[in-house]
Amino acid sequence: MLWPKRLLTIAFKGLLKNRMRSLLTTLGVIIGVASVIVMVGIGAGAQADVESQISSLGSNMIMVFPGASRHGGASGGAGSYNRLTLDDVDAIREEAVLLSAVSGAVRTGAQVVGGTGDWNTSVMGVSPEYPSIRAWTIQSGEFFDERAVRSRAKVAVLGATVVDELFPNDDPVGQQIRINKTPFRVVGTLKAKGASSFGRDEDDTILVPVTTGLYRLSGGQYINMMFASARSLDESDAAIEEITGILRREHRLNPGEDDDFRIRSQAEFIEMATETQQVMTLLLGAVAAVSLIVGGIGIMNIMLVSVTERTREIGIRLAVGARSSDILIQFLTESVVLSLLGGTIGVALAYVLTTILNSAVGMTPLVNPGIVASAFGFAAAIGVFFGYYPARKAAMLNPIDALRYE
């Protein structure tokens, strides 16, 4: 084995003698490495966007809906037999240990008059815990408390859209509004949340105490759904188990009988969305990896041409005493240097591209150091892999044949 310094000198001299060709050869690797980093970065960025969007809804949120009842095996459709009550909510609130908060919810459509406007919106009866479950913050005033729930107080908290419609100019807190002709006092407003990921305007809502909503506005005994918050995302599944157990007992369901409620958790949505995104990222990465491999084949191509073109040179080197391994390592070093050079320039190019994407298009690609490292490592591996065949071809040449080569 020769000194590494000598080998590098030989390889660099060889590459520098063919500057243009070396650069063009590395172009394939440059584009390959840069596209792997950028594509995976775009995928990861989109994934993070979706995740943050979903967690803005309250990332540990669990929703309980009334289930379909079964009559002789025929399903009556979701919600056809409404069996969620405020007692269920209380039972869960008292017994569940994996939940940080729980709230019943009664939704009614209502005509609201107040301030300067007249607006049809949805009125939700909820518990004081609701804002914390939904990760919703108060813009002004305050949220109603447990006392208001107990007394079925006629107080309301307005969403941003409703504020815009009814009180475009003044502060609504303390003002009177009429919901379906019943007078309510506005105690607070909610911070704007924007459209939900399903496209509905989340701010077009009024929140009232759940009891008020249930007894004064909808006039029923069943609530539409329950919102709960698991203590952590990891405990989400266990919390669902817990809720299921409590509700089955409350509803006196026999073992083997189907649940008469359905539970959905935010964790499921996140999982689904991230799965989709991961498939996207994988696809983008795979396409980019193909270009990296094509770049590697480019290197092999050029190295094969180079071996043929430099047959005499190889013959001369062999004649003055180079061993086969010296020739092998020389050509291998050349291709590895080429691919590492391509890798380095590719990483730099990826940096430039992500910066441009960020500032010009507003995309936020997430560049993962692991991806950069593996793209770079992949480039080096490609150099060895695709450089080996031509290098071996060169090393196995017979000195006399190589010297006589025209």
Place this chain on the structure above:
Amino acid sequence: MMSGRVIETRKATKHYVMGDLVVKALRGVDLTVTRGEFVAIMGASGSGKSTLLNVIGCLDEPTSGTYLLDGVDTSHFTRDEYAEVRNQQIGFVFQTFNLLPRTTALDNVELPLFYDRSGRFPDPKAAAVASLERVGLGDRMHHDPSELSGGERQRVALARALVNNPSIILADEPTGNLDSRTSVDVMSVFQELNEQGITILLVTHEPEIAQYAKRIVVMRDGIIVSDRQVWDRRSAARDLESMPSADEPVELEAQRE
């Protein structure tokens, strides 16, 4: 070992298989060369003289027979051992110079030392400079081969052959691509090196070039047919003095090829 046989082939044969045809390039060659000799190997093309030189230079293996280099039997050498011998004991000069293009004379001369594993040359650059000075090219060492004349290129090749202090220099038609004056000039360098004790084997088909050697071996059809000492040996340096120099007008007839 000092005064001993540097080269000794015994019944060396070399057969090339070309399709169905077996070409017998060497058909039993016995040749012994002692240290300090200057041997010219002559013969028509196809007589096997270049093949013999390649076998002696460890560029090629004999098909049968033995070849002893400095008393060491090389018949069971591996590819790497052959490379080692070429690197340490032998210097080659070729008809077509075989210099690396776009590489300065100095880098070309330094090339064998790149592959030296003996550690004999702590300063390869200095050794290369010394070698170039030895062949009278100390002032042209930073030129590429394309900027040098034929004679100068062959001197660079000689410097490269010398740089590893070989015991033998093997030259295959070293004057084949040179005009007659440059040929004599290059031969004067060979003679000078031989005076300094280096063994030289030179393949040529020009009788006047062979006259500069001390011994002439003639080959035909793969065997040696004549082996004699040169009685009327010429001195290239003296011949050079009597030749017209390059810038003197040359008669048209002399340029006829």
